[in-house]
Amino acid sequence: MSVIEILTRVDAICQKYDRYDVEKQKDLNVSGDDAFARLYASVESDIEAALQKAEIASKEKNRASAVALNAEIRRTKARLLEEVPKLQRLAVKKVKGLSSQDFAARNDLVHALPDRIQDIPDGTPAAPKQTGGGWAASASRTEIKFDSEGRFDNEFFQQSESSSNFRQEYEMRKMKQASHIYRVVFVYTGDFFLKNDQGLDVISDGLDTLKNMAQDMNEEFDRQVPLMDEIDSKVDKASADLKNTNVRLKDTVNQCTEEVRWYKGWFDQFESNIGLFGYRFAF
Template identity: 40%
Template sequence: MSTIDLLTRVSMLCKKYEKYDTEKLRLSSEGVASHDHFLKLYTSLEQDLADALEKSSDAEMEKNRAVVATLNAEVRRAKAAMRKEIPKLIRLATKKVKGVSADDLATRPDLALGLQAKIEAITDGVSVGHRNISSPKKSTPLEIKIDSVSPDDIKWTEQKEHSEESRNLQQDVELRQHKQDQNLETISEGLTTLKNMAEDIGEVCP
């Protein structure tokens, strides 16, 4: 295959997939950004996503448990805030916007769902079940399951883990104290036996 053929094929592939380039989408929509609510919200969520990913990465590298807990809590709050905006983003993705091409509009539902998947994939220190992400064309916004774990559930889980750890520590301390008590009792019995033996010897040999 010649160089010209290779360049031609590369150009065709780039043209085929350029509609998925979010940066190009943003630049090409600068003229209609004032009334393109989807683009505004999408850009804002992308920035929030980048910030949350940075905090999640910092938490994974951090050694201090307190700092890790703080960072993970901030990530969870950020994810919860972004989840609340996803239904609105999905609704806006299906609306026509003056000045935006039909091809660009067709990709917006996929962009919204892709952003939702990225949000759920962020590590936040809490293991949650896999969430099904449904297409807006096949379900209404009320049927879209954004989050099956509420902040109260997360708080309760953290408290439960903390209480279990405290209970285990308390049981360990009580077990050690019990062993110490047994050892002291054994020593006491030994001393009593020695005392009785000494008294018996004293009586035999005055």
Template identity: 65%
Template sequence: MTVIDILFRLDDICKKYDKYDIEKQRDLNAHGDDAFARFYATVESEIDKALLKAETASMETNRAAAVAMKAEVRRTKARLLEEVPKLQKLARKKVKGLSKEEQETRHDLVLGLSERIEAIPDGNTNATKANGGWATSASNKNIKFDSDGNIGDDFFQQSEESSQFRQECEMRKMKQDQGLDVISEGLDTLKNLALDMNEELDRQVPLIDEIDTKVDKATSDLKNNNVRLKETLLKVRSSRNFCIDIILLCVILGIASYLYQ
């Protein structure tokens, strides 16, 4: 996982668990039913986070991580600027217990909020100049946004850092492609070795079959020889016993003739 992935993942996790932030929930509950106050506090909190991220990006030594964080800051600015008209509408709504002076103060707060959003450094100094800025005044009619809610293309104009980041990504991609080519060549070599081994095994199969046949024949011959040897031994033993019997018979006859005389 790269540094950029870690940063985006960390930001998503922080947003996911914002509802468990006790101090943030306490601040939101302190506004009661005042929708403007809650919304304003939320936007102000987002501005503080964007400023902190912009400051972190300015001190980041990793070029790729800095470019990624500045791009995130630009997206946050665009999203916050889209919330300004909503705040204008909420500021015009009459709230029970709110004086006319306080309601006018809310209009001024919204205007100041828009200027604060514009002042967030995002590493793209040409964006505001190219777009000519957003016209703001106490009247909502003088605030001009694109009808579809999109910001001009010049806002995301490519900077020198983003160009360097793109070149670095291209170089890393080329290195990855070279590494993949080396791995592919290694796999082809292993495949060829496996094919050669299979061919050699196919050639050895007839030899192994022939060896098995010869071993079976030798085993059969050895078994037959053992049977013949056993029969021979039995015959020799029988003839030997016959000779012993004749000798014993002669001895007995000799003893008998001697006693008879």
């Protein structure tokens, strides 16, 4: 951080905390109910600070620091010019204990403020002041005349060789810069569209692949339909045969069961007859 920046920041901090300086507020004799006095004192303080910065900027050898200070001064001037309408409204308000002379002096102070603010150097050439709101003829410069075609007859306004060369060089540089910008835009635009075209080609190839896969799957499904129908018919036939076989097996089992029961009954009867026969033979 340079010395100029340090001084600028210290100055800004001091101005920020000036309102807490009791002695300074007493010296300013600012009433708590007088809004005009408070605002005018603040504007006056900002003008003094801007003048100090302008003096520092005029002595600054570092061009970057000087440009930064001038930019800050221009911002301060714009802000101060915005405060002028507020001061104009406050200047016409009556304040208790204010004399008529002080009341009239306030209007003069407010009317002088815009010129004081504009006169603060900010690194830009001062604009000529106009009176009457338009172009007025000057009695002290009678050698300047306006002809019917709107051209100046004074030699000061005639184009010199150096100015002509400067203008030609300016036009050439402008054309070169425009052509360079056009080439850069064209190259970047071409690359952008080329990359987009490549991306679209990849997407198109992917969609074609998916389409071919879907067609192959549909064809395979069509080939599998007859096989599925044949399998279904064979399964139905096998189910019917199995059902018939189960019915015949059930009948066979039932028949065998009846035969076993019959033979068992016959055998039991045979045993009982043998036993009875033996009993009789014994006696």
